[in-house]
Amino acid sequence: MSGFTVSLVSWHDGEPLLRAIREAVFMREQGVSAELEWDGLDAECRHALAITHSGDAIGCGRILQNGRIGHVGRIAVLPKWRKQKVGTALMEALLNEARSRHYNWVDVDAQTYAIPFYHTFGFAEYGEEFLDAGMPHKKMKLVPR
């Protein structure tokens, strides 16, 4: 497979590509409803977008500012591109953004199966497991350095 690059984009600039990835991964693959997926927060977020060298959008993620805290979410990589560090590159771009904005910490609502993915960046779990969109989640947080 060819390589890819990750860039930070606004919702205004990236919307069609970001939508296509999230529809494929969260809505069609995981069964998340349109109402939950499109929560009205995207325009306020900074988005990371992974694109192959041939121009295909293959992964995305977002970070939302809440005071001195950054909330990372909607990390998605198309199935055939998983386990090739696309998710890692998306997270690194979002964590760079958190560092440049001097957030006190970054949190994420992690699907429990993905907890080991977030561990690789140093996120630690806290609180009780909960359901979101019918799937088990745990809160995790990280002080970006």
Ligand SMILES: CC(C)(COP(=O)(O)OP(=O)(O)OC[C@H]1O[C@@H](n2cnc3c(N)ncnc32)[C@H](O)[C@@H]1OP(=O)(O)O)[C@@H](O)C(=O)NCCC(=O)NCCS
């Ligand atoms: C979670 C997700 C974003 C990971 O993306 P990815 O590009 O495959 O991740 P990477 O290749 O960068 O993985 C880095 C490390 O994270 C861990 N990891 C990644 N996916 C994992 C999984 N499904 N289970 C356990 N650990 C995982 C591994 O340690 C991996 O390193 P390794 O491949 O050397 O073992 C991807 O599986 C995905 O899009 N899932 C569907 C959407 C989703 O559930 N998003 C998360 C919502 S909280």
